[in-house]
Amino acid sequence: xxxxxxxxxxxxxxxxxxxxxxxxxxxxxxxxxxxxxxxxxxxxxxxxxxxxxxxxxxxxxxxxxxxxxxxxxxxxxxxxxxxxxxxxxxxxxxxxxxxxxxxxxxxxxxxxxxxxxxxxxxxxxxxxxxxxxxxxxxxxxxxxxxxxxxxxxxxxxxxxxxxxxxxxxxxxxxxxxxxxxxxxxxxxxxxxxxxxxxxxxxxxxxxxxxxxxxxxxxxxxxxxxxxxxxxxxxxxxxxx
Amino acid sequence: xxxxxxxxxxxxxxxxxxxxxxxxxxxxxxxxxxxxxxxxxxxxxxxxxxxxxxxxxxxxxxxxxxxxxxxxxxxxxxxxxxxxxxxxxxxxxxxxxxxxxxxxxxxxxxxxxxxxxxxxxxxxxxxxxxxxxxxxxxxxxxxxxxxxxxxxxxxxxxxxxxxxxxxxxxxxxxxxxxxxxxxxxxxxxxxxxxxxxxxxxxxxxxxxxxxxxxxxxxxxxxxxxxxxxxxxxxxxxxxxxxxxxxxxxxxxxxxxxxxxxxxxxxxxxxxxxxxxxxxxxxxxxxxxxxxxxxxxxxxxxxxxxxxxxxxxxxxxxxxxxxxxxxxxxxxxxxxxxxxxxxxxxxxxxxxxxxxxxxxxxxxxxxxxxxxxxxxxxxxxxxxxxxxxxxxxxxxxxxxxxxxxxxxxxxxxxxxxxxxxxxxxxxxxxxxxxxxxxxxxxxxxxxxxxxxxxxxxxxxxxxxxxxxxxxxxxxxxxxxxxxxxxxxxxxxxxxxxxxxxxxxxxxxxxxxxxxxxxxxxxxxxxxxxxxxxxxxxxxxxxxxxxxxxxxxxxxxxxxxxxxxxxxxxxxxxxxxxxxxxx
Numbered sequence: 001x002x003x004x005x006x007x008x009x010x011x012x013x014x015x016x017x018x019x020x021x022x023x024x025x026x027x028x029x030x031x032x033x034x035x036x037x038x039x040x041x042x043x044x045x046x047x048x049x050x051x052x053x054x055x056x057x058x059x060x061x062x063x064x065x066x067x068x069x070x071x072x073x074x075x076x077x078x079x080x081x082x083x084x085x086x087x088x089x090x091x092x093x094x095x096x097x098x099x100x101x102x103x104x105x106x107x108x109x110x111x112x113x114x115x116x117x118x119x120x121x122x123x124x125x126x127x128x129x130x131x132x133x134x135x136x137x138x139x140x141x142x143x144x145x146x147x148x149x150x151x152x153x154x155x156x157x158x159x160x161x162x163x164x165x166x167x168x169x170x171x172x173x174x175x176x177x178x179x180x181x182x183x184x185x186x187x188x189x190x191x192x193x194x195x196x197x198x199x200x201x202x203x204x205x206x207x208x209x210x211x212x213x214x215x216x217x218x219x220x221x222x223x224x225x226x227x228x229x230x231x232x233x234x235x236x237x238x239x240x
Numbered sequence: 241x242x243x244x245x246x247x248x249x250x251x252x253x254x255x256x257x258x259x260x261x262x263x264x265x266x267x268x269x270x271x272x273x274x275x276x277x278x279x280x281x282x283x284x285x286x287x288x289x290x291x292x293x294x295x296x297x298x299x300x301x302x303x304x305x306x307x308x309x310x311x312x313x314x315x316x317x318x319x320x321x322x323x324x325x326x327x328x329x330x331x332x333x334x335x336x337x338x339x340x341x342x343x344x345x346x347x348x349x350x351x352x353x354x355x356x357x358x359x360x361x362x363x364x365x366x367x368x369x370x371x372x373x374x375x376x377x378x379x380x381x382x383x384x385x386x387x388x389x390x391x392x393x394x395x396x397x398x399x400x401x402x403x404x405x406x407x408x409x410x411x412x413x414x415x416x417x418x419x420x421x422x423x424x425x426x427x428x429x430x431x432x433x434x435x436x437x438x439x440x441x442x443x444x445x446x447x448x449x450x451x452x453x454x455x456x457x458x459x460x461x462x463x464x465x466x467x468x469x470x471x472x473x474x475x476x477x478x479x480x481x482x483x484x485x486x487x488x489x490x491x492x493x494x495x496x497x498x499x500x501x502x503x504x505x506x507x508x509x510x511x512x513x514x515x516x517x518x519x520x521x522x523x524x525x526x527x528x529x530x531x532x533x534x535x536x537x538x539x540x541x542x543x544x545x546x547x548x549x550x551x552x553x554x555x556x557x558x559x560x561x562x563x564x565x566x567x568x569x570x571x572x573x574x575x576x577x578x579x580x581x582x583x584x585x586x587x588x589x590x591x592x593x594x595x596x597x598x599x600x601x602x603x604x605x606x607x608x609x610x611x612x613x614x615x616x617x618x619x620x621x622x623x624x625x626x627x628x629x630x631x632x633x634x635x636x637x638x639x640x641x642x643x644x645x646x647x648x649x650x651x652x653x654x655x656x657x658x659x660x661x662x663x664x665x666x667x668x669x670x671x672x673x674x675x676x677x678x679x680x681x682x683x684x685x686x687x688x689x690x691x692x693x694x695x696x697x698x699x700x701x702x703x704x705x706x707x708x709x710x711x712x713x714x715x716x717x718x719x720x721x722x723x724x725x726x727x728x729x730x731x732x733x734x735x736x737x738x739x740x741x742x743x744x745x746x747x748x749x750x751x752x753x754x755x756x757x758x759x760x761x762x763x764x765x766x767x768x769x770x771x772x773x774x775x776x777x778x779x780x781x782x783x784x785x786x787x788x789x790x791x792x793x794x795x796x797x798x799x800x801x802x803x804x805x806x807x808x809x810x811x812x813x814x815x816x817x818x819x820x821x
Contacts, residue, residue, distance in 0.1 A: 020299050020300055023300075046339050049338060049339075050338055052333060052336065053336050053338055055333075056332055056333035056336070056417070057416040060416065060417055060462075061420075061462030061463070062420070062462055062466075065462070065466070076786070077786035078786070079782055079785050080709065081786065082785070082786050082790075082791055082792055
């Protein structure tokens with residue numbers, strides 16, 4: 001005769017064995033998952049390394065230089081372009097009613113105090129690649145605007161309006177900008193020392209020549225988004 | 241129970257007695273049987289108990305062996321200890337390790353070597369089919385067929401399904417920038433062990449997975465290589481090299497030696513391309529050494545800037561020391577003018593007055609008599625005269641008779657201009673929070689004087705073509721005849737230039753050197769340093785300054801001009817300079 005106690009014990013044993021088996025199999029399957037995850041982590045790490053290497057390869061300075069020469073007009077920065085930081089740039093704010101304000105006297109003095117250099121030499125560049133662009137740009141008369149020699153002559157004119165002023169001298173016919181006589185008088189000739197900060201050197205005159213020289217590489221500007229973007233950037237409304 | 245009862249073998253004399261009664265014998269037998277059953281039960285229960293315990297252990301706790309596996313499974317996700325990366329100072333990868341697959345074969349298992357080799361050659365066109373056939377027909381059990389397959393090639397080979405071929409997972413060193421850093425980084429052999437350059441000297445650290453940041457700036461490196469290459473082509477030179485060093489830390493920001501080599505195919509056709517001119521090469525630097533000669537003479541107190549020395553040719557034994565043609569050949573000139581115009585005879589007299597011992601001690605102090613302490617295996621020992629005679633002292637005064645590596649030269653010049661602290665050169669990025677090792681070798685005052693002198697060389701001396709407006713370049717040129725068997729080759733020369741900028745607060749030293757540049761159209765028949773190495777140095781400075789964010793100063797800044805002005809009585813009026821020697 002089987003006693004009740006024995007039955008209970010047998011039941012408990014059965015239940016605990018079943019639970020043990022279940023847990024054990026769960027652990028096994030979780031371990032399998034873990035191994036799989038570890039394997040895929042290693043795979044991912046490998047592919048991350050490959051991509052890092054590819055990134056480094058694509059960022060080789062020589063490759064970037066070649067791409068820059070081919071697709072942009074950017075050139076190495078010349079030391080003379082580093083004269084002042086952004087904080088030094090005189091930037092008179094327009095007054096609230098839209099009338100431009102005359103630069104305060106302290107700003108004018110500050111501009112005058114900026115170092116001046118001789119004619120800005122074109123930055124050294126490789127004779128090989130990008131030479132087309134350089135050749136086109138070389139004979140360009142460096143247009144500049146001496147902002148401060150007679151600041152009193154045109155107090156109403158903001159200091160930063162070099163583009164229109166330069167355009168007037170280069171292409172006199174389509175005078176589009178409402179330029180008074182005073183700014184024209186302020187157009188400097190090429191031999192006046194340049195103040196690079198105040199007068200951004202924008203290649204105004206031979207812009208067409210530069211564009212022509214670039215034509216082979218930039219012919220299909222429509223189907224090349226970067227080219228289209230750049231050509232948009234290169235032709236500010238004030239010039240063409 | 242007794243021993244007799246236990247063993248149950250009728251050996252005891254009592255059991256053999258016939259006098260025992262039957263009932264007594266029966267109960268003894270039953271007792272024996274009972275005892276035997278108890279013993280067996282004990283044995284069985286111990287055995288089953290042990291098995292049961294082991295089962296519980298295996299099922300509930302996973303067992304010892306399994307638990308060891310489980311703890312190992314977790315760290316397996318950490319990156320395998322492959323050879324670590326080398327990065328430049330901005331974190332760009334210069335050398336890295338990528339997984340790769342290599343193909344090998346067990347020729348015994350290959351059924352048809354001819355067919356196998358034909359099909360392999362179709363998939364891997366760069367394999368030599370005849371060699372593969374020979375390998376596959378050999379008696380060996382293991383032959384490499386091709387190391388470093390691409391994934392696509394691996395797939396193709398797998399698709400062929402040739403029995404006996406197998407893949408081995410390996411690691412392969414990869415240099416994204418190729419030739420650009422070949423002399424600095426070096427290369428590894430096919431088993432990823434460093435055998436040249438930093439790959440060799442850092443082998444242990446890299447093997448242990450420790451990534452290293454170099455002091456090299458890849459942007460500068462590329463720019464310098466670009467300019468150097470252009471200049472070498474222009475002047476039809478045999479080669480050239482350039483070093484840029486941060487004067488305040490001793491970090492080498494760029495180190496280029498041309499011709500260079502492809503790190504994947506080292507030792508190609510030109511053995512010469514493996515040669516690192518910056519560290520392994522030692523050259524007589526020519527007039528550049530006058531920096532040290534002048535500093536030594538001024539420090540010793542035997543000369544001042546205004547001391548006058550004779551400029552007529554000096555006869556020593558069968559040799560004559562004279563100045564470069566076009567320079568003064570007679571008369572008395574001040575130390576200032578001697579340095580500015582780079583006059584040999586005046587320099588020799590300055591050295592004679594100071595003495596050979598002082599010269600030897602000074603050059604030793606600047607580390608010029610020992611190999612440069614740089615972390616490269618390829619370091620050349622300087623060629624120092626033995627014995628250091630009076631005549632050697634005279635020639636060393638203008639940079640002949642002693643050969644040093646360009647890196648040593650740059651390190652010593654850094655110490656001269658940075659206020660007098662000699663920092664050991666390094667190719668590793670320094671931690672800005674740590675103090676830079678260094679020891680004082682000259683006084684800050686003397687350093688200031690030397691800066692003024694080096695500025696004069698650029699404003700009105702032999703290195704005018706190195707000037708960059710706004711950057712206040714100071715420097716010194718040197719032109720030396722190339723040493724040839726038993727003397728000098730008068731027609732071959734090495735030109736070098738050491739430039740410092742900005743000279744009023746030096747930040748960087750740029751050294752350029754050209755091996756046998758030729759006179760070209762536009763240099764009026766000259767091929768001395770002022771015509772090739774100095775302009776190259778100027779171009780490098782003009783491009784590196786903006787890259788590193790060095791702000792130019794007003795060329796007419798009175799405070800700076802005042803700082804760099806020579807003493808009035810040292811200057812000779814109407815003395816033209818600029819022989820560009």
